[in-house]
Amino acid sequence: MGVIVARITLLAKNLRKAPTDAEKLLWKHLRLKQAEGFKFRRQSPVGNYIADFACFEKKLIIEVDGGQHADSVKDKKRDRWFKENGFKILRFWNNEVLDNTEGVLEVIRGELLSSLS
16 A cells, blocks of 8 residues: 555544534435435545545545635645546535535435436
């Protein structure tokens, strides 16, 4: 395992141990294939980045952000890499997940079902 991969894997493991309240809440609804039967992984390495939630089958990444991510140049670079590698990104604010969980889940379900054959 390369140094960068090992670092990213360790960071992802640490992030899984300390989720935000919004990440905990969303994970309750995504884990165990509860979202339309699709498997999600949390704090998952994707390339040289870590996605809050990733569904590799649908190439869907879900990010749950706090205010520190507003207009983040790093996030824009990450998103560009994800898109260039075929991933779709759904980005929600923490307060959206906490205050409108069902609305957030509807958007996620819609994306999961949008391209079913």
